[in-house]
Amino acid sequence: xxASLPKTSLxxxxxxxxxxxxxxxxxxxxxxMVASLRRxxxxxxxxxxxxxxxxxxxxxxxxxRRGLAITWxxxxxxxxxxxxxxxxxxxxxxxENLTVEEEALLRIDHGKxxxxxxxxxxxxxxxxxxxxxxxxxxQEKIAEKLGKFHETGKNAGKPNRSYVQPRVNLAxxxxxxxxEMERYCLDPSSSLxxxxxxxxxxxxxxxxxxxxPNGDGPAFVELWTSILTPPAESAEPQSTxxxxxxxxxxKRAQVVSSPIVRDILLSxxxxxxxKLTELDARVVAAVMDSQTLANMRAYLxxxxxxxxxxxxxxxxxxxxxxxxxxxxxxxxxxxxxxxxxSV
Numbered sequence: 415x416x417a418s419l420p421k422t423s424l425x426x427x428x429x430x431x432x433x434x435x436x437x438x439x440x441x442x443x444x445x446x447m448v449a450s451l452r453r454x455x456x457x458x459x460x461x462x463x464x465x466x467x468x469x470x471x472x473x474x475x476x477x478x479r480r481g482l483a484i485t486w487x488x489x490x491x492x493x494x495x496x497x498x499x500x501x502x503x504x505x506x507x508x509x510e511n512l513t514v515e516e517e518a519l520l521r522i523d524h525g526k527x528x529x530x531x532x533x534x535x536x537x538x539x540x541x542x543x544x545x546x547x548x549x550x551x552x553q554e555k556i557a558e559k560l561g562k563f564h565e566t567g568k569n570a571g572k573p574n575r576s577y578v579q580p581r582v583n584l585a586x587x588x589x590x591x592x593x594e595m596e597r598y599c600l601d602p603s604s605s606l607x608x609x610x611x612x613x614x615x616x617x618x619x620x621x622x623x624x625x626x627p628n629g630d631g632p633a634f635v636e637l638w639t640s641i642l643t644p645p646a647e648s649a650e651p652q653s654t655x656x657x658x659x660x661x662x663x664x665k666r667a668q669v670v671s672s673p674i675v676r677d678i679l680l681s682x683x684x685x686x687x688x689k690l691t692e693l694d695a696r697v698v699a700a701v702m703d704s705q706t707l708a709n710m711r712a713y714l715x716x717x718x719x720x721x722x723x724x725x726x727x728x729x730x731x732x733x734x735x736x737x738x739x740x741x742x743x744x745x746x747x748x749x750x751x752x753x754x755x756s757v
Contacts, residue, residue: 456480456505515550519550538560591638
């Protein structure tokens with residue numbers, strides 16, 4: 415049956431269902447959207463886009479962030495929910511009898527020209543995967559749909575197929591590979607897999623697919639294991655540091671802020687009469703002074719310590735500003751009269 419023309423109507427909010435959203439938690443930003451709804455309400459000229467389902471519910475295709483934020487209000491702040499949707503109904507463009515492919519094409523509408531928070535790396539893959547599963551395999555068309563264009567060079571303004579290609583390939587790989595890539599996208603330090611690995615994984619997987627469709631073929635397993643194996647550390651790491659020459663030491667001594675570091679650079683390269691043992695003693699004294707100040711801060715508290723430091727600095731500045739003066743002379747004691755004896 416052909417899809418009917420969309421129509422705008424008021425839909426009962428409790429009939430909405432949310433699934434297949436390509437946004438990650440980082441780009442859904444529900445707290446920010448809740449705050450926006452409280453300030454501005456729901457803009458009727460920006461309706462949700464829905465698709466009728468066989469069970470009578472309405473699947474949200476566009477407007478998941480707003481819909482989920484209103485759901486949060488309905489569960490946590492009924493008064494605010496009633497302000498946003500006084501009659502419990504929400505403006506929406508309703509599509510009937512859409513195919514899965516048509517739903518995917520409407521849902522994946524996250525180009526740069528859209529007035530919304532852009533998708534992050536994993537969200538873009540989820541969008542591409544939905545398009546691929548819906549039979550939308552043209553890298554060029556996917557790039558256009560997501561607003562992925564070359565920004566510089568001879569291909570500036572053209573669809574960035576090189577960005578889309580590895581993500582299309584990943585969509586065909588086993589789920590455990592996708593799960594590992596999700597870990598990398600959300601936290602690059604948590605996985606050794608990289609986008610640059612996808613091309614060779616896809617090639618190897620295709621070569622064994624007819625016999626090992628689950629990604630458990632010997633060549634694929636060997637390649638996957640090698641990708642996830644940390645490189646062995648050398649038993650004797652080679653240092654690439656260059657010896658400090660007197661000329662280099664002088665150049666560095668001229669730009670450092672610390673007088674002690676300056677003297678160490680010059681002394682260690684034989685350009686200063688100050689001995690390293692003396693400099694070491696100065697460093698030790700500075701460390702002890704620093705520890706004493708840290709103890710005073712802990713004892714006094716930050717505010718009282720700041721006042722103490724300010725007063726100490728002011729006192730030193732005042733002393734430095736006074737002109738040198740001779741010390742006061744010792745006061746001369748007045749002679750005491752001897753008592754006169756009575757006759």
